């Protein structure tokens with residue numbers, strides 16, 4: 001299916017909110033089959049990510065329908081609270097070319113058709129193939145879909161985040177995944 005990737009207009013944001021909020025864990029009927037987010041977003045929250053140098057917001061559209069979106073920022077949160085599986089990965093997150101993917105999702109009719117992979121390819125062009133990171137929840141809810149998706153793209157688990165209570169979720173765990181495209185042998 002032909003599609004294009006672009007920076008969203010403000011008029012696209014409600015569609016992104018609808019896609020995102022339908023995937024919030026408490027609302028999703030089959031999170032393990034589909035992947036999930038932990039909390040809602042809003043048009044205002046998304047609008048604040050537009051037009052910034054430290055943020056990249058991309059949408060993939062097929063015949064003017066929102067198929068997928070990605071939001072990345074220049075810094076990953078919680079780095080000082082991580083248990084590192086690959087300590088050498090820590091310094092890559094400080095590289096100027098590093099992007100951290102905060103959110104990525106594909107709308108139901110478009111899943112498993114490479115839309116999310118295409119958004120990552122576009123992001124790689126924006127960061128001169130530098131390091132890309134993303135958190136994926138592993139407990140008490142395991143986002144296996146997202147984990148499989150990222151591992152297929154060549155990401156590796158480099159650290160673990162653990163919290164007794166995170167966004168109201170007890171005994172929360174996630175993994176930090178990293179793809180070091182330019183120097184894969186270093187991680």
Ligand SMILES: CC(C)(COP(=O)(O)OP(=O)(O)OC[C@H]1O[C@@H](n2cnc3c(N)ncnc32)[C@H](O)[C@@H]1OP(=O)(O)O)[C@@H](O)C(=O)NCCC(=O)NCCS
Nearest residue numbers: 035036104105106111112113114115116117146148149152
């Ligand atoms: C994760 C997500 C963005 C992937 O989007 P997508 O456009 O379907 O991904 P692509 O088509 O580019 O890649 C598909 C690959 O991802 C993996 N994958 C995607 N869905 C999967 C599923 N239900 N079960 C197992 N693997 C899956 C597979 O490796 C698949 O390749 P295959 O179809 O050849 O087996 C999408 O499932 C999604 O929107 N999930 C809900 C939101 C979410 O979890 N976001 C990430 C938060 S960390």
